[in-house]
Amino acid sequence: MYNIILKHLEEKVTLSLEEKELIKTFFKPQKLKKKQFLVIEGYVCKYLTFVSKGLLKSYNVDEKGNEHINQFTPEGWWTSDMNSFFSGEISFYSINAIEDSDILTITVEDFDNLTLQVPVMDRYFRILFQNSLITKERRLISSHTHNAEEKYRHIAENNPDLIKRVPQNLLASYLGLSPETLSRLKKNLLLE
Amino acid sequence: MYNIILKHLEEKVTLSLEEKELIKTFFKPQKLKKKQFLVIEGYVCKYLTFVSKGLLKSYNVDEKGNEHINQFTPEGWWTSDMNSFFSGEISFYSINAIEDSDILTITVEDFDNLTLQVPVMDRYFRILFQNSLITKERRLISSHTHNAEEKYRHIAENNPDLIKRVPQNLLASYLGLSPETLSRLKKNLLLE
């Protein structure tokens, strides 16, 4: 149950046996069925969540009712509305399951205790957030620099696994494109 | 020289006198004149930089020669090409001074030593990166959800200081707009 997360942590920091045992006690295993919600926009996001198995999406809905996907979270990654989680404000995003998923959740209070009792977890999350920041920055630049085709090509090259797993209309939303545009663009790529 | 950065650190973590003295020794004060470069795209970004005074911009240039601004860094904030800094790969961004600036720089080796010798710095950077991540995420969603006018309104409300300080064409680049579009849009806002 906990070996995936521990393996993941140990890729970035070294942990003693005692630390590992302690860490386990902070995380609660849960299951999400496909289409089930982990967080609903407008409510407080109570958990920081590690996905052990499955796939979640984090998204928000604009005034016109369009869904904008912020992040896909497959196994081995973390998800949350970080602002809501850390500040206690209401969540800007909804998070729900694209596939049946196994997750491990931690509350803010426990997160605070965890980092105080196992300080190396601050280092772990420092490195984790640092890497996420690099990725987010790249995506933002890409959204300004690249046209629709370049955005698709980029993700197809860098996340071939993801594009196989995710319905095309959700991928379009993630890339900031309409489903029609993505469909046409893929057709053109095949014809070339 | 170091009081600004220490004050900044102490907003997020508590530091002993000894820790503060130790921290100081890791940072090298430097000055940048307006238009001077801290990092040049294609070279390795050797420093993580805290800005004590002034204003820097981080940007990259696309194939067509257009500049895309990734970040403005006024006093009290950090800048770097994080990927280049931490991985040693060549930099994707250039960073240069919009105003004459006072900065404090640290190398990766020193950064590693700093976090090992003063572990609470991992916590500091965890919190810093965590907050940056929230901001970047919002910007990315905004770039998909909002039109030109909404993007401008948003930054005008949240960073009124910045829009006073930054030339309009650079602001346009930061928002992913052409300078002409931003100019027209501001005119319309005034007429309303």
Place this chain on the structure above:
DNA sequence: AAATTCGATTGATCTATATCAAGTTTATTC
């Protein structure tokens, strides 16, 4: 202070992508 560079404005035109609509295929659900 003159010269030069840089930034902002305005107009005309173009284009990538969105939107609307209908039809088809593929998955779910009962």
Place this chain on the structure above:
DNA sequence: GAATAAACTTGATATAGATCAATCGAATTT
């Protein structure tokens, strides 16, 4: 396995914002 709902495709049309070009004003440099 029939019914229903999602997901994808294709066409026609609309539009936000880019691009090109010219002018004007402001600020920096010599």
